[in-house]
Structures are given as structure tokens and as C-alpha cells.
Amino acid sequence: MNDADKLKSMLGVIRDEILPLAESESAKGNDPSGSAVIRSDTLTSVMVGADNRLKNPVFHGEMDTIIRFFKLPVHPSTDELIFLATHSPCPMCAAAIAWSGFRELWVLFENGNDDPDRPVRTDRAMFRKLFGVDGTRKDNGFFTSNSIKKAIAAHKHRDDLQTLLEEAERRYAALKPHEAAASAQ
Numbered sequence: 001m002n003d004a005d006k007l008k009s010m011l012g013v014i015r016d017e018i019l020p021l022a023e024s025e026s027a028k029g030n031d032p033s034g035s036a037v038i039r040s041d042t043l044t045s046v047m048v049g050a051d052n053r054l055k056n057p058v059f060h061g062e063m064d065t066i067i068r069f070f071k072l073p074v075h076p077s078t079d080e081l082i083f084l085a086t087h088s089p090c091p092m093c094a095a096a097i098a099w100s101g102f103r104e105l106w107v108l109f110e111n112g113n114d115d116p117d118r119p120v121r122t123d124r125a126m127f128r129k130l131f132g133v134d135g136t137r138k139d140n141g142f143f144t145s146n147s148i149k150k151a152i153a154a155h156k157h158r159d160d161l162q163t164l165l166e167e168a169e170r171r172y173a174a175l176k177p178h179e180a181a182a183s184a185q
């Protein structure tokens with residue numbers, strides 16, 4: 001499977017499996033972020049999760065997915081899997097992904113300084129105020145962090161990828177981020 005097919009599969013999981021959950025949770029007042037655990041070989045999902053921080057402030061989309069994944073009676077080894085997150089993980093979720101043993105992270109929306117996808121939120125304040133950094137290292141010895149958007153930019157002639165990306169952007173733009181209760185002073 002080539003890189004373009006891999007991107008297409010991940011965008012398909014976002015469209016068909018993560019977004020419906022995110023839209024449902026967002027309607028309840030949760031954050032629209034979500035994630036999935038995907039097999040590296042077939043690029044099909046093993047587990048999908050969505051934010052539920054109204055129930056518990058640490059139940060972010062990534063935590064929900066990880067907790068559900070390890071409840072499976074039988075599951076593949078995490079080093080055979082891709083962790084797909086719709087938004088850059090916060091410090092808690094990034095550490096949970098590392099602790100879980102996932103080696104390959106893919107992110108749709110990054111929240112760097114120059115990225116308008118998401119305004120500076122508590123996620124960024126946590127990195128800055130707790131650790132004095134702006135985010136995780138892209139290649140940190142635990143996992144590599146990869147950008148779906150940057151990878152698609154390398155496939156300029158793949159209109160199908162661009163169409164899937166634009167659909168995801170459009171649907172996410174309609175969802176309001178949750179304003180975290182834990183805010184920096």
C-alpha cells in the first residue's frame with residue numbers, strides 16, 4: 001500500500017468512524033476531537049473513541065480510545081498499529097500514547113503557532129506552563145508524529161485526497177471546541 005492509499009484510508013476512518021462520534025459528542029458539549037487505532041498492514045480501525053470530558057475531565061478522545069482498546073479481550077501489539085488523532089494530543093494524551101507503546105502517530109489538525117485550525121487553548125497552555133515547551137517532539141524516541149495535511153501537500157495531483165481533506169475540514173469547522181474547565185491563571 002503506497003503513501004497516498006494510506007492517507008486515503010486514514011481520512012476514510014476520520015470521515016466514516018471518528019467524525020460521526022465527534023459530531024454526536026460535540027452536540028452534548030464535549031470537545032469534537034477524536035481518535036482511532038488502526039492496523040498498520042490493512043489500515044482498518046481496531047478501535048475508535050471520542051471526547052467525553054463532561055463525564056470526566058481526563059476522558060479526552062485519545063484517552064477514550066486507549067481505554068477502550070486495552071479493554072479488548074484480544075488486541076494486536078501496539079507496535080503493529082497506527083494511532084490516528086484528529087487534533088494534536090495534549091501533554092496527558094501524548095504521554096498516554098507513549099506509555100501505550102504506539103510508535104506511529106498521525107494528526108489531522110496540528111495546533112502550532114502558525115496553524116489557524118485551532119486557537120491557542122488550554123492544551124497549549126499546559127505544555128507551556130507545566131513544561132516550558134510548545135508541544136511534543138516530532139520524533140521523540142517513543143513515537144514519530146506525522147501531519148496528514150503536510151503529507152497530502154506532497155501529493156498535489158491526488159484530488160481524491162484533497163476532496164477528503166476538505167470534507168473533514170468543513171465538518172470540523174461546524175463543531176465548536178470545548179472550552180476546558182481547567183484554565184491557566
Ligand SMILES: [Zn+2]
Binds near residue numbers: 060061062091092
Ligand atoms: Zn488530551
